[in-house]
Amino acid sequence: MSWVILTGRPGDLDQVATPHKIITSRDYLTHPALFRGQRPKIINLSNNYGYQSRGYYASLLASSRGHKVIPTVETMIDLSGRKLYENALPELEQALNRCRKDVGGSFPSTVTVFFGIGPSRAWDRFARLLFDWFRAPALEVSIADGEWATIRKIGFLPLNRMKPDEKARFLASLDTYTSRQWRDSRARTPARYTFATLIDPHEELPPSTVGSLKHWSRIAEKMGVEVEPITKKDLAKLANYDALFIRETTSISNHTYRFARRAQQEGMPVIDDPLSMIRCTNKVYLNELMLHNGVPVPPTVMITGPQDLEAAADSLGFPLVLKIPDSAFSRGVKKAANLAELQALAAKWLEDSDLLIAQKYLPTEFDWRIGVLGGEPLFSVQYLMAKKHWQIVNHERRGKPQEGGFRVFSLAETPPEVIDIAVRAARCIGDGLYGVDLKETPEGVHVIEVNDNPNLDHGCEDAGEKDEVWVRLTRWFIDRLERQGR
Structure with missing residues (x-):
């Protein structure tokens, strides 16, 4: 049921x-x-x-x-008193006024919103935000129109006060709200839990393909878990699920962080959790954290302005690698061959970021990627450098970014030192799912970065350990739900 x-x-x-x-x-x-x-x-x-x-x-x-x-x-x-919800009004009124042109120039004295759905698409922005703030089946909003419309009151609309046309719209909204995707009509094991998976169907380089997530859903189903995709429009529905797995590229400045925060507020197990996002997103923080915990990283110099560039060059030599602290998928990471290139690149990037980091260039044919879940190794793979490029993804190529190939390994086949350092690095971040990138050089193994949103695709990252990767991922969520007594 x-x-x-x-x-x-x-x-x-x-x-x-x-x-x-x-x-x-x-x-x-x-x-x-x-x-x-x-x-x-x-x-x-x-x-x-x-x-x-x-x-x-x-x-x-x-x-x-x-x-x-x-x-x-x-x-x-x-919603029992205006004083209790007035902190939501500025954001709601801003969304309301943005709807004015689509609504037709003037607002009615009241508008009803059912499950985050307004009377027409013109109200979408406001209706979704209202439901995000107050998850209630039926809400009635009183509006004082003017040059800047304001909200007089927000209240519940019970069934016995709905007009016939409102009730018909309510039932249609109810059907929309309770509808499901990826549901297999041939139900097997009754689902004990339902996990939401946040995806962007249009993302160019998603951390997991839809096909991979469907593969996971088939495995999870046998463990009593239903996996359902949601998108950024579904924040208001998040509380209907038991757990959240974020499978689009994360950023603390977009909706993925808001989803993680909401899941955490609801007491839901979530990958990626907000703290892991904050810690992994910033390369300056990561470098300091690894050094403090004795995890080997490439020699690094912090750049706070042009005055630091010559010292970085003297310390690291050329070529060196310059990084924007907040970057992902090899974006915001460039190689400078000489001081002139370093100065030109730093001048451009320092316009948007007060800090940059420069690291010693460690050329390798591949990067190790060790997946770590709950503080234990999950998978092992080598990402090969893109063709005629020094990174695993070439964003400088015209058109679609070009990725290098990969080689899969079981954990047993992976050098123990690589796994040990990866696990130590991930445990510095938290208890979730991380992808640790390492370079294996004659001077030793170095952590390049720890990713809070690692790729996990069927036929690649799971090739070494097979379906055990997906079983352990599902079990991670279930274990935390059971600890909560849910």
Whole structure:
């Protein structure tokens, strides 16, 4: 069973209006054994969410029974008075006014939003943000129109106050909200958990292909887990899931960080977690962290301005590698062959970043990539340099970026020193999933960087350890959910 709908009275919602089970909040409260051994997602459509009302207790007890529910009691309390939600109004009013042109120039006195869906697409930006702030099935917003429209009030809209056209739109929105992707109609093992996987279908170099994630979903299904893709538009739906796996390139300045933060706030196991994003994103921090913990890294010099360039050149020699602290997939990483090139490149990059780092150039035919999950090695692969290039990805080539090939290894075939240093580096970051890049040189093994969002594709990173990679990934999430008693 996936969805259960609670109503205030038996006749509030016709049983044929939705394929989901409908019961009253009274029945839900008085029959705690109804869904024992199951993990339903509860949509609470009680007519009254007031403190200590039946609707309030239904959401409160849903939480204690381990059931996902909207709205939560926190949302009920937030919307019980303007003072409690006024911190959300500036952002909401900004989104509202951005909709003005699409809406038609003037706003109605009230607008209803059902599951983050407005009365038309013109309201999309505002409706999604409203649902992000207040995850409730039906909300009514009172608007004071003017040169700059303001929000008078945000409140719940119960079923018994909906007009016929609103109720029809509500049911359509309910169907949209509860719809599923990647669902196999030939259900096998009943899902104990549902994991959200954040993807960008249009990303040029995603950390996992859709095909790889479908492969994972088939393995996870046998372990009682349903895997479902979500996109950046689905932040408001995140609380309906048990865990989050982010499979698009992460950045603390875009929606991926917001998803990670929201998952953490909901108490959900998440890869990548916000702290890992912060730590791995910045190469200055990584270098200092590795040095502090005795993990070998290439000789490095911090660049704070043009005055540091000659000292870096004297210390590291040429060629050397210059890096923007916040960069990914070989972007923001360039090789300078001489002082003139270094000065020109640094002058350009220092316009956008107060710090750069310069590192000794360590030429190799490949980089080791060791996957580490929960502080233990997960997979091993060698990424070969792109053709006629010194990095594994050539972004300087016209058109699509060119990637080098790869060679797969089992963990048993990988040099123990490489695995040991990779695990030590990853443990400095946290307990999640990391891809540690290392160079193996005559002078020793050096960590180049630790990635919080490593590639994980079927037929590449999993080729050495086979499906055990995906089994362990699934188990990582399940173990944390079980520790929480969920």
